[in-house]
Amino acid sequence: MNIKNNQNSSRLFIVIVVIALFALLYQSYLSYMKYEENRRVVDTLVLLNKIDMVLDDIAQERSSSAVYMGTNHKGDLDKLKQDRKVVDEGLEDVLELLSHNSNTLKYQLTIEDITHTLLYTRNRVNVLSMDYAHTLFDNYASKVATPLIEMVNSIITSSSIPNSYFELFNIQENLYAENSFITFLLSGQKEMNAQDLSIWEHFLDEDILPNEALNYLRGEIFITSSTGDYGVSLKDWDSVYRQKNSTITKMEHTIISTFKNGIDEILSNLKYQMLKYLLASMALFIIIVILLVLYKKGVKNSRLLIDTLSDLESDLNAQQRAEIKEVLKTNDTIAIYRFLVNAIKEPSRAKDHFLANMSHEIRTPLNGIIGFTNILKGTELEEDQKEFLSIIEESSNNLIAIVDDILDFSKVASGKIEIEDIAFNVMEKFEASIDSYAAKASQKNIDLTLMIDPNLPTELVGDATKISQVIINLLSNAVKFTDEGGKIDIRIEQIVESHNVVTVKFSIKDSGIGMTPIQQEKVFDAFSQADASTSRKFGGTGLGLTISKKFVSLMGGALVLESKEGEGTTFFFSLDLEKSSTATQREGLNFIHLNAVYVTVPNREGMHENLQRYIEFNGANFRTESYVDILAMHPSELPDIIFIDHHYIKDEEIISALAHLETKTILISTAEIEKCNCNIKENISKVLYKPVNFSKVVRSLKLVHKNTDDVSGDITEVDDIRSNRVFTDISALVVEDNGINQKLLKNILTNFDITVTLANNGLEALNLRKENRYDIIFMDIQMPVMDGVESTQKILEYESSNKQSHVPIIALTANTLASDRDKYIAIGMDRYLKKPIDVADLTAIIEEYFPIREIRDSIPFDGHTTPKEGIAPRIILYKETDLTAKIYTAVLNNLGYTVDMYSSMDTFLDNIDKRSYKFGLFDIQPFKRINSENFVVDLIRESGITPIAFVEHEKESERGYCETLKSVGHANEISEKLRNCG
Secondary structure, eight states: OBHHHHHHHHHHHHHHHHHHHHHHHHHHHHHHHHHHHHHHHHHHHHHHHHHHHHHHHHHHHHHHHHHHHHHOOHHHHHHHHHHHHHHHHHHHHHHHHHHTOGGGHHHHHHHHHHHHHHHHHHHHHHTTOSOHHIIIIIIIIIIIIHHHHHHHHHHHHTSSSOTHHHHHHHHHHHHHHHHHHHHHHHHHTOOOOHHHHHHHHHHHHHOOSOOHHHHHHHHHHHHTTTTSOOSSOHHHHHHHHHHHHHHHHHHHHHHHHHHHHHHHHHHHHHHHHHHHHHHHHHHHHHHHHHHHHHHHHHHHHHHHHHHHHHHHHTTSOHHHHHHHHHHHHHTBHHHHHHHHHHHHHHHHHHHHHHHHHHHHHHHHHHHHHHHHHHHHHTSOOOHHHHHHHHHHHHHHHHHHHHHHHHHHHHHHHHTOOOOOOEEEEHHHHHHHHHHTTHHHHHHTTOEEEEEEOTTSBSEEEEOHHHHHHHHHHHHHHHHHTSOTTOEEEEEEEEEEEOSSEEEEEEEEEEOSOOOOHHHHHHTTSTTOOSSHHHHHHHOOOSOHHHHHHHHHHHTTOOOEEEEETTTEEEEEEEEEEEEOTTOOBOOOOOOTTOEEEEEEBTTBOOOOHHHHHHHHHTTOEEEEEEHHHHHTSOGGGOOSEEEEETTTOOOHHHHHHHHTSSSEEEEEEOGGGGGOOOSHHHHOSEEEESSOOHHHHHHHHHGGGOOOTTSOSOOEEEEOOOGGGTSTTEEEEEEOSOHHHHHHHHHHHHHTTEEEEEESSHHHHHHHHHHSOOSEEEEESSOSSSOHHHHHHHHHHHHHHTTOOOOOEEEEESOOOHHHHHHHHHTTOOEEEESSOOHHHHHHHHHHHSOHHHHHHTSOOOSOOOOOSSSOOEEEEEOSSHHHHHHHHHHHHHTTOEEEEEOOHHHHHHTTTTSOOSEEEEESHHHHHTTOHHHHHHHHHHTTOEEEEEESSGGGGGGSSSOOOOOOOSHHHHHHHHHHHO
């Protein structure tokens, strides 16, 4: 729509609505004037009714005056005074009604004149003036009643009141005058003279409403008028007079009532009409206000649109500048908005494209760095060279973490994060997540404590991965900002439980540097930390809290912080998580006869609350004792198990003395103890690595019922069977434009004994696929000449048109966005492998496409080596990938061993003590990644099993946890190692 036309139409519409509003207001005004006019008529009726009452009262006073003048009785005088008082009050009421209207000044003056005349007339009556005609007729009639009647006539003439009402006024006044005249004659038995007869004749001529009873009495009075001996009593006259007066009064009321009903109906209609007009006017007024606001906003928006486009012009390319000029000429709002939408979307698309490219470009060199670093670690190196490689590896991992943070933030900002609802084991998931970060805390000597409420159901439904990511982000921050020797407390507690839902509170409290209120306000902002110095001192992107807050919000919670500068910070959030269909209430073990003691130092309490809760949950008895009291106990008094916290008791002599007691001794320490050359570890029953958690405590308590005297104290290592002895006769095509990545992939795959062919771009890959037969293709995405997507599509077309069997194509890319992964699968790629390449992921993909039987057949084995005579020993085996686990299981089965195989670390740990095993074979590398290698060795040893670890190279033992054995690559060598360890 054209902007100018739109504005003109808006203005025209507003003018029309304003005119309609004024028309309604004018109609409202006319209705109001009519309403007021008729309301004044009602007021006039009230006034006339009051004047009518006053005339009645004056007639009564005049009649009483005539009686008093005729009889001169005191009783008649008292009644006269009462009548006068009523008249005075009536005149005051009339004067009050007239005072409400400024146009009635002349009527007010008339009332005042009447009041003065009444005073004069009353004085004449008081002195019993004999000039009764002047008193009763000239004064009462002409100077009192007549002005009131003339006032009534004037009021009725200026209004719409029927004139018949005034005519009844005149008739009634004539009746009042005749009554006072006759009353005076009858009360005093006065004879009539010629003047009296003339006055009476005037009254009779004015009487236009004859009454038979009254005419009869008039005749009787006339007959005896010359003598004064009237045959009519005053009472009879008064009775007939009142009947006629009542008739006139009823006629007046009928006229007024009929007229007033009509006026009331008119007022009601006018009131309703005014209400309608007013409501319509208000509605139009509101519409006008809205239209004006919208018009003003539209003008402002139009101006803003044009200004925005003008401002954008300098940042646009030539084509866009030409387009914007054309858009501005048309003044078309829709066209302007469409242009703005495209202008906004383009940077967003560019940002997504940039992030994808950035991820790819950064991960591609990192792939080479990390890959060759791992290869170098497997060679003979000096100590300083190992240290340099560790620094390179750590720096590379930090850079990967930064890239992942930025990509996560991009997903959060664009709303591409999806929350999963998957059942997970509460203890296993969160204990493992937090254990993986424990080493960072121990490096700073931070006392890390963990409480996972044992009352939580065994399984809950939610996005455990994102919850763990939030916990690790918060824990990472806590470690980063807590000084050496500080404390961090992690709590995962059940708050509320219903039939299907559990409210869980997660909190991470540290004793770090804390924050000011100003810092707290911006700590959740993207790329922000407390201040610039914080970023310089502690590092980081400032995205962790932003991402965590969004994750928690998407899961239905709110991330909150409480902090005080210099005292530390607490982050917490609560989530409503459903129970899984298989969830049960966790039950403690039956250790009711077991006595556990936490050893303290005199005058210093340790942190044992979590330990106590875990122990008591499992039914055991818990108490604290100082080491002095423990050492003084008789052997028969000793508890079944004692826990020594290395953070509080550091004296080796004290620990050694406690370790030599005839009871199980658990040393609570960190992985840093492995660097210690002290001898205390030799006599300790078990080292419980911090943080203390439920599972570790349960395993410690089980020591009381284990007989470990015949367990070997050494760990024997077998070097991991090289992959090049597994994947024989497999041919792979690697399509990669980067020379470093080509060498890396070729090195990894060659170690798997896979034949590798290299292609520098998608076109070369297509030609090689047409010329040769490959078992698997690893396809990079971003390449010159022809990229991976186009190459894949053309390979699929070639296979389809030539009826060739499909070769699995694996996408190799640093693009980690879910949308990219879905896109690659959608165009026909079979799997997705992100850079830097994880060997375990690569192995799993190869396993998926090549039958285990063929791989097993490639293992050299002479078939002559068997275990010792007797029942076949049972072995528990853990390999990180399912494929290699199956391979070793096959080898060991051929050697005559019974094998329980696991490719999950958690499942392996859970099943260690389920059966009686002779050997425990396990990958050490996954446990090293979470700093738990010593923990798993101790656990296996405590279960009466001989531990044998798969290591990457012969020098592993120099890290302080085992002896070195030369590399073993054949089944016969495995058998020999098992014999030696047995």
